[in-house]
Amino acid sequence: MIPLSQVIFDPNVYPRKKHDPALVQRYAECLEVIEARGNFICVAKDFRLMDGRHRMLAYQTRYLNQPHREIPVLVYPVDGDDAIFNLAAEINSEGRWQLVESDKRSAAIAMYQQESRPSQGEIAQRLRVRKEKVSDWLKGVLEEEEKQRKETIWELYLSCHTQEVIAEVVGLEQNTVSDFLREISEKFRGNDTDIFRDFKPQVYKLWNFAKATNEVKHFGNIPPEILDNLLYYYTQPLDVVFDPFAGGGMTIDVCTARARRYYVSDLTPIPARAEAIREWDLTQGLPLDLPVPDFVFLDPPYWKQAEQRYSQKPTDLANMDLAGFLKSIGEIAKAVKRKWNSSRPNGRLALIIGEWKEEGRFVDLAFQSYTAITKYLSCYNRIQVPYSTEVHGGAYVKQAQENKETLYLCRDLMIFGP
Secondary structure: OEEHHHOEOOOOOOOOOOOOHHHHHHHHOOHHHHHHOOOOEEEOOOOEEEEOHHHHHHHHHHOOOOOOOEEOEEEOOOOOHHHHHHHHHHHOOOOOOOOOHHHHHHHHHHHHOOOOOOOHHHHHHHHOOOHHHHHHHHHOHHHHHHHHHHHHHHHHHHOOOOHHHHHHHHOOOHHHHHHHHHHHHHHHOOOHHHHOOOOOOOOOOEOOOOOOOOOOOOOOOOOHHHHHHHHHHHOOOOOEEEEOOOOOOHHHHHHHHOOOEEEEEEOOOOHHHOOOOEEOOHHHOOOOOOOOOOEEEEOOOOHHHHOOOOOOOOOOHHHOOHHHHHHHHHHHHHHHHHHHOOOOOOOEEEEEEEOEEEOOEEEOHHHHHHHHHOOOOEEEEEEEEEOOHHHOOHHHHHHHHHHOOOOOOEEEEEEEEO
């Protein structure tokens, strides 16, 4: 048993390149069963992770505020980057949840390029594949490196990293990165018809979707189709989308699918997406490295509906009083207007929010937020977005019927601009 905080994730020695955030959340709900089966996280002598990235993130999700909680691990007496990586690849090539073929191919290439240069037979044995498969993979080592490098450049560019940072990550000159981005950007600009070829936009001002279909579950999730329609109507390919209430990271998925760049942040990023969601307290102003956004998407906590649900921090909008909540909404609009200056005459800010009822008192958060925002920006559109009919449980419906009260069923989606 070791403290959770001592387990180190080092991507240089871990062969699985991506993880499934939805699987992390499923694991977090059944860690006791996983432990009972003896499926422990595997670590090296220095506690660097060798197997169990999903389980590690599941522990971090379950014990978010208990970093020193002890968890069971298997410690392998191995050290040195190459030795750790090789054994990690071997461990991850056994059992039901093996490395996908692309990860095995990457691992084979990495092993072949090690100083010790293992034979193709040794690599095949470690990865549990035929030697012929390894030979095929290694034929295009340089081509594979180039492919991976370009994928990394594109992913970092979409997530609004600077060319300087991208060049450092991939080990290229900045002008080489710039040339590649210029070339690939030309393929997307003005190509929205192809990007949205599978898409049927909402025509009327009533956007009615089924309950949220997001794979990554997070309190307050909204259907991704809402943002999809906003991107269709108010953005162009490679526009920068800023989402400061990223939650489960839905904006990342939708923007990636629609070739929009994204800068997503949150006061408390979820562990399953901590590598993609920047941690930022929006009450301190806009992030310092935020590019000028073309579109801002605000899906804030609906005030007291989410009190203490995301965090216990006083700067969490859900934990503020109403005056503080509305002031924060207004300050965001003010800061965005200042950021736009005169460079984004067609910039847009969208806010989705629902009403609140407290002790019989109706709090029109949409109207009051509208008032706070229109001190700085004009309103261009207002759309009704119904909740799923499952928003109210049977007990609430019965209570409302007995008290002759009506229940809210819609959110307001408002679009603002200069």
